[in-house]
Amino acid sequence: MHEYIRLIRHTGNRDLFRAVEMSVAALVNDRPFHIQAEGLRGTGKTTIMRMARALLPPITRIKNCLYNCDPAAPHCPFHRHLSRDEIAVLGTEEVPRPFLEISQAAKPGTVVGSIDLVKLTDPAKPLAALLPGTIPQAHRGIVFIDEINRLADTSPELADILLDVMGTRPGRVQIEEPGLPVVELPVTVSIWAASNPDEDPGPLNRIRKQLADRFDLAVTMGRPDNSQDVVRILAGEDNRQRVDLPVCQPLGSLQDVTPSQDLREVLGRIYLEFNLESLRSITAMETAACLTALLAGRPTAGVAELMQVAPLALMHRNNQETIAAIMEFLNRLLCGQEYAPINCVASATSPAKAVSPVAALLSSLKSQIVNLLRNRPWLPDTGTQGSGQPGGAHIIDPLATTIIAPPNPATPITHLPEDQFVTIEINQHGR
Known part of the structure; x- marks a missing residue:
């Protein structure tokens, strides 16, 4: 919390702070709210979004549930059919609200889920089971994607997964592995993303318009517009000065x-x-x-x-x-x-x-x-009233206006001396 509060706010980043705090407020109310920040590299988009994880209050889940099942509304394959008494026997625990990231090197299996190799290769008791990926493990939390425009361009299969997750509220993921039943999960996840639209392959809304439309808000991240903001940023980075700013809480x-x-x-x-x-x-x-x-x-x-x-x-x-x-x-x-x-x-x-x-x-x-x-x-009054125009303005009628010619006729340019319309400049070499 303290590190987020100490971040310097200026005209270029205030919209991102607003969007981040709105998304946190929505998530606390069990509503995903997806936001994207676009802007030049080095302006602090990723820093603000990663620091904002300090704003997230903890969640209560069924004890040891990798899917972060809410005891009042379990959704994972292991707990969705349990009664309240059975859940009470398992117990509950308070854990930090998830804040996970999807990298450019991620694969569909690591994002959605795949076979749990640890259980499968257990020599004592081998078992074919699913291991939830990043998105199922981020249930009730946030998934952050840096340079999402690049990911959408190079990994269309991951972009398709995000379309499913962000298309409805709650979203959904489907885990498929040979030899195992298909598992479909509802997920309440807010997607946060950052990108540099001036670099290849360009803005997200030109690469995958459907994916860009899934974001509730898109923020343009700007630079500080005065030197004092830069001074404050530098002072904050080297701990010589801290500026505490209030953060709006829901x-x-x-x-x-x-x-x-x-x-x-x-x-x-x-x-x-x-x-x-x-x-x-x-x-x-x-x-x-x-x-x-x-x-x-x-x-x-x-x-x-x-x-x-x-x-x-x-x-x-x-x-x-x-x-x-x-x-x-x-x-x-x-x-x-x-x-x-x-x-x-x-x-x-x-x-x-x-x-x-x-x-x-x-x-x-x-x-x-x-x-x-x-x-x-200022319009001239020629004595001719405009055609029913309100305001009493008089509009000139060119057909009823006498045009007065200049008193002297114009001299053709061919009859003028050359020095009246041609300027000759001589440089230091006499040319």
């Missing part, structure tokens, strides 16, 4: 935070009017807004909380023009201004016609410019 249960009706109506409008592809973006925004309210100690999540998290839920799913239009839409709602729907409203006789977000943004800018011109006094 207050109560996520179930106690209610999404406002306005929030859900706004999310519905955003999904339809801005033609979003994935419903996951909408559910991610609602969950992130509720987690923001939870960490702030508020019982209700509304449009104000949505404003804080929308860019993080959209940046890896949509282009910048769409995100800018959505943020303008939310900003107008918060300011109490009306905002026309992006799609044409369907009438009784004609269906709605979709308009692209870019076209909608250009149309909005055009309307603002027209309104500005209508209400500005």
Whole structure:
């Protein structure tokens, strides 16, 4: 905890701290919340995520269960069919909440599970049994993947496993080994990932768009923007100065935070009017807004909380023009201004016609410019009233305007002396 608190926060990394603390708050409430950090190498993405393991409270599991079975809801092949009395006989224990990593060299068997070679080669009592992999052993905890864009590019089979784990809540893994029955397990695991999108093979959303969409939030990690932040980082690293910053802890249960009706109506409008592809973006925004309210100690999540998290839920799913239009839409709602729907409203006789977000943004800018011109006094008054325009502005009619020519005719360039339109520079060598 202390090492995480001592990490220096600056404008470039604040979003990652927020995302990490939201994911921890969600996991404590038994809800996986997947986050990805993108940014230049050396900016501290991996450091922050690894240090955050200190925030994780311990879990209580059935004693010696490699799958971290919750005594109140056992799920593994050995304990899922046991009664409460049988579980009580086995006993329980408190252990650190899992924080495991998947490396670039990992194989499907080590990630999902494989035959337990120790038991199989036991000379006294050989037994064919399964050994759970990284993901099953991280149940109720976190799996961290560094350089996930490289892993998705070089290990498509591991990317497919992650798609299953992150596709539903809880996720699922399936362990298959010849000669043994197939084991399917539910897993409650939050996936944290980091990547350098400027290096080969590029950003995750260009390599495996389906996998990128599984992340609830994506954070762009930036550099410090002033020298004092760098000074503080250096002071913290050599222990000469420590800056203690409070870390928001979840207050109560996520179930106690209610999404406002306005929030859900706004999310519905955003999904339809801005033609979003994935419903996951909408559910991610609602969950992130509720987690923001939870960490702030508020019982209700509304449009104000949505404003804080929308860019993080959209940046890896949509282009910048769409995100800018959505943020303008939310900003107008918060300011109490009306905002026309992006799609044409369907009438009784004609269906709605979709308009692209870019076209909608250009149309909005055009309307603002027209309104500005209508209400500005600098337009010349020719005595001709504009065609019913409000604001009393007079628009020049070129057909009713007398054009006055210059008093002297222009001289053709061929009749001008050369020195009036040609400049000759002579260097030190006389050239």
